[in-house]
Amino acid sequence: MSRKFALAGAAALALTMTPLAAGTASAATEQEAAVTTVYYSTASAPTFRSVINAGAANWNRSVTNVRLVERNSGASLRYTEGNDPRGSYASTNGHGSGTIFIDYTQARQYNPTRIAAHETGHALGLPDHYSGPCSELMSGGGPGPSCTNAVPNATERSRVNQLWANGLVATNASERVYETVYGY
Numbered sequence: 001m002s003r004k005f006a007l008a009g010a011a012a013l014a015l016t017m018t019p020l021a022a023g024t025a026s027a028a029t030e031q032e033a034a035v036t037t038v039y040y041s042t043a044s045a046p047t048f049r050s051v052i053n054a055g056a057a058n059w060n061r062s063v064t065n066v067r068l069v070e071r072n073s074g075a076s077l078r079y080t081e082g083n084d085p086r087g088s089y090a091s092t093n094g095h096g097s098g099t100i101f102i103d104y105t106q107a108r109q110y111n112p113t114r115i116a117a118h119e120t121g122h123a124l125g126l127p128d129h130y131s132g133p134c135s136e137l138m139s140g141g142g143p144g145p146s147c148t149n150a151v152p153n154a155t156e157r158s159r160v161n162q163l164w165a166n167g168l169v170a171t172n173a174s175e176r177v178y179e180t181v182y183g184y
């Protein structure tokens with residue numbers, strides 16, 4: 001009985017150790033190969049360029065499968081600004097393409113970096129979740145104007161990594177518009 005156990009244990013150990021070394025290397029390679037770059041333009045949102053970039057940097061520090069890079073020519077994601085009674089919104093396929101609008105009035109009331117990072121979250125595939133806490137980026141204006149968190153939480157990070165595991169291949173490429181009276 002104890003000999004059987006010892007043998008089984010040794011076999012399991014051997015099985016665990018061999019693929020572990022190989023698995024670590026291939027996982028690193030896969031992760032590196034899976035990074036997709038999304039180019040975004042701030043040319044039409046000059047007022048918010050720094051907060052847009054700060055929001056993008058927060059995402060870049062948080063996820064591994066997609067990377068946001070500012071480039072005004074040939075960008076698939078465009079930021080714009082202006083006055084709209086509907087507030088800020090994102091019109092996007094949820095996979096790196098579309099237009100994000102940042103509303104002046106809303107950006108004075110709420111933290112503009114959080115707004116930018118939140119709208120960018122839509123472009124990366126996340127839906128709104130207004131009932132969530134301030135620690136959740138996609139809760140948007142739900143927690144109120146005092147919430148200044150502009151960083152996605154662990155659940156949001158892993159969801160975006162999951163959505164971008166296959167690069168630019170979108171699971172659902174239909175255009176969706178995210179906007180609401182509750183705030184971004």
Ligand SMILES: [Zn+2]
Nearest residue numbers: 128140178184
């Ligand atoms: Zn939203």
